[in-house]
Amino acid sequence: MNRRKQTKKEPLLKGWRFVTVCSVILLAFVALFARAAWIQVVSPDRLRMEGDMRSLRTTVSSTNRGMIMDRHGEELAVSVPVQAVWADPKQVHAELSLEKEQAWQALADVLGESRDRLVKRVDNPKRRFVYLQRQVTPAVAEYIRKLRLPGVHLRPEERRFYPTGEINAHMVGLTNIDGNGIEGIERGYNEWLTAQAGERRVRKDRNGRVIEELGVVSEARQANDIHLTIDQRLQALAYRSLKRASEYHRATSASLVMLDVKTGEVLAMVNTPSFNPNNRSQYQSFRARNRAVTDTYEPGSTLKPLIVVSALENGIVHADSIIDTSPGWMRLGGKRVSDTRNLGKISVQTVLQRSSNMGMVRMALQETPEQLIDTLYRFGLGIDSGMGLVGESSGLVPQRRRWSDIEQATLSFGYGLTVTPLQLAQAYAVIANGGVRNPLSIIKRDHVVQGEQVVPKQHADAVLQMLESVVGPGGTARKAAIPGYRVAGKTGTSRKAIAGGYGNDYVGVFAGMAPVSDPRLAMVVIMNEPQGEKYYGGDVAAPVFAEVMSGALQLMNIRPDGAEEEQFQLAGVGG
Structure with missing residues (x-):
């Protein structure tokens, strides 16, 4: 029995193995705890950055x-x-x-x-x-x-x-x-x-x-x-008329600028050829240029009223002076200056009315070049308008130490300097506004800006009255006349300069203002390189002026001041 009774022994666990396992488990927990503490307490930035990269967004x-x-x-x-x-x-x-x-x-x-x-x-x-x-x-x-x-x-x-x-x-x-x-x-x-x-x-x-x-x-x-200061009604009217005329005369380009005489605001500014900005396939750099401010031209006879103002201001002539243009031509520096025919002794008004080069030369040669240049600058030629338009040119008013007689003479009838259509329009606005030059603006102002008296009022008014005769019978701009309104202005036709002289292409210009009794609008129309037999400013630019100015005066409800209106009023009073 004792042999069958055997004591059941418990399994033995060696002490070092148990200690080893517990130590490993403990170390693992310590390592995990240390890592978690390091990530969350000591250096949490990287973990936070990783989380932010997955969830943070900027909208x-x-x-x-x-x-x-x-x-x-x-x-x-x-x-x-x-x-x-x-x-x-x-x-x-x-x-x-x-x-x-x-x-x-x-x-x-x-x-x-x-x-x-x-x-x-x-x-x-x-x-x-x-x-x-x-x-x-x-x-x-x-x-x-x-x-x-x-x-x-x-x-x-x-x-x-x-x-x-x-x-x-x-x-x-x-x-x-x-x-x-x-x-x-x-x-x-x-x-x-x-x-x-x-x-x-x-x-x-x-x-x-x-x-x-x-x-x-x-x-x-x-x-x-x-x-903008632009009136879209006038803008559309101006563009239609200018485009139709430039296509009819096959002009390379054309520009029109209309200013409010009293404020200096630009009411219309259009050019041809144009493009449709909604169709980018039509976009070409030469079509996108605003020629009214980027392109410059020799103004030709449209500069003559400014020279007359200078002569009046410097006492060279008076408004009622008589100038002898005989024999109708002269030679200066080996070059001939002439009128189309001998006009003889004529008034200053007739000099402008008939666009006499001889009359202008007689006046200009009695002035100093400095006096002429100073007057042109005061009218706004040769300087930036300050409107901030892209690509705007300041034109070119010549500056020389010595002037020859022929240089001074050609300047008097609009050669040897260049202006933009905008500058020429501003110059005529000065004449229309009694010698006051208002700052030009394309952005509508919320306040009135005072202009500067750049030339005496009596001289500006005198030249304005003279320019009215240019549009009347015997003048060169009869096609610029508007029924019912008194209109003043000046035609210009200049040959385009080429290397070594002048070519056979022309620029036809008309600059004017209306109504003369109380001028409100000044406008310049330029036809660049018209083709065909008609290229004079009075033929290609003046009719555009008449059409656009007539529509503008009616759209702006400006009262007629012409002879026809006066007769109508008198008839109404008498009846």
Whole structure:
């Protein structure tokens, strides 16, 4: 029995093994605790950064570019909502989007591109963003949205639209595809028109939903609208007339500028040829140039009234003086200066009425070159207008240490210097405004700016009365007359300079103002290189002046002051 009874022994556990296992487990827990403490307490930045990279996002508020409007609030440039089509090539390949061949073909068709070219843009799976097409219409965007192509997305943007098209293209200008101004007012006042988008930090979940607002990064700045001094009614009238005339006379280009005499505001400024800024395929640099401020011309006989003002101011002649132009020609420095015929002894008024070169030379040679140049500068020639228009030229008023007689003589009838149409219009506005030069403005002011008296009022008024005879019987600008209104102005026809002299191309000009009894509007019309038999300013530019000025006076409700109106009033009183 004792043999069968055996004591059951407990298993032995060696002490060192137990200690080793416990030590390893303890060390593991210590290591985990130390690592957690290090990450969360000692150096939490990296972990926080990793988390933020997955959840923090910066959202940008949408902005619209400011509008450009005329003086009455009519829209000349506005921003319309459109969509940009873009793709994520990595997503396209990851989700096998290219296997939907029919959908990609439909996408190519609606975007107007070949399917192969479209697919080639997304062939790099490492890229995350590529534009497929920008500024698509809402209808096209909705069609693309319904295709449900993985990796193809839409994002909102805006496109500039110009309701008046080619009428205001040179002055208003246009923007590029990113909404930055590249021509005209759009460029000159780009910062003023551009809004600054606001940014805010948010936390999003994996589905892109905002779960926490973290604050504003930068405040949004709203865009500013611009009100121009332009009257769109006059602008449209001027453009139609100028375009029709330039096409009829096959002119290389033409420009028209109309100013408000009392304020210096630009009421109309148009050029041909023009372009449609809504159709970028028509955009060409030579068409986009605002020739009214960028191109310069020798003014020809339209400069003569300014020289007469200078002669009156310096006491060379008086308003009722008689000038002997006999024998109708003279030689200066080996060159001949002449009139079309010998006019004999004529008044200063007749010098302007008949556009006598001899009469102008007789007056100019009695003045010093400094006196002539000083007068031209005071009229605004040779200096910038200060309106901030893109590409504006200041023209060229010659400065010489020594003047020959022929140089002084040719200056008196408009050769040897260059002016822009805008500068010439301002000079005539000075005459119409009693010798006061107002600062020019293309942006509508909220206050009245006082002008500067640059020439004596009596001399400006005297020349204004003389210029009225130019439009009347016996004058060179009878085609500029407007029934019912008294009109004053001057024609000019200058030959275009070429290397070594003058060529066979001409510039026809008419500059004038109305109504003479109380001048309100001054206008300059320039026809550059008209073709055919008629190229004189009185034939190609004066009729445009008459048509546009007549319409402008009626649109602005300016009371007629002509002889016909006076007779009508007298008949009404007598009856």
